[in-house]
Amino acid sequence: MKPAVPLVRHLTLALLCLAPLPASAATSQPDACPLAAPTVVAAIPRTDYQGRAGEPLDVTVTVDPPEVPPGFYITNVVNTLKRPDGPKPRILPGFPETTITCAAPGDYVFRFMVNLVAKSSCGGAKAATLLEREVHLTIR
Numbered sequence: 610m611k612p613a614v615p616l617v618r619h620l621t622l623a624l625l626c627l628a629p630l631p632a633s634a635a636t637s638q639p640d641a642c643p644l645a646a647p648t649v650v651a652a653i654p655r656t657d658y659q660g661r662a663g664e665p666l667d668v669t670v671t672v673d674p675p676e677v678p679p680g681f682y683i684t685n686v687v688n689t690l691k692r693p694d695g696p697k698p699r700i701l702p703g704f705p706e707t708t709i710t711c712a713a714p715g716d717y718v719f720r721f722m723v724n725l726v727a728k729s730s731c732g733g734a735k736a737a738t739l740l741e742r743e744v745h746l747t748i749r
Contacts, residue, residue: 651739691718
């Protein structure tokens with residue numbers, strides 16, 4: 610019966626090796642390929658807009674310095690947080706301008722997330738969030 614004890618120990622060790630890492634251990638590992646991001650500051654000069662239903666509105670994002678270094682580019686992700694009932698607004702995200710067209714009158718709130726993106730030396734892409742800001746549109 611002695612051979613069963615080492616077998617139980619081996620099985621226990623194998624199960625422990627297969628167990629997922631606790632969240633603190635999983636997030637404490639340093640990034641093998643960090644984004645070596647230059648200092649870039651993003652801003653949205655205006656966060657309150659008024660417009661008319663069916664007419665496009667342009668929301669401008671600025672960055673300082675105005676030109677990002679070679680190999681980097683700016684992305685702008687826009688999500689609708691609040692809108693009246695009816696058709697969804699049409700959003701054409703871009704940089705430096707994002708065009709939003711709202712078909713229905715009412716109050717709208719959008720979340721803008723501006724990112725600095727670069728191709729990673731380890732493959733794929735890396736991103737750093739420069740700005741998250743709410744933009745309010747009042748459409749008549």
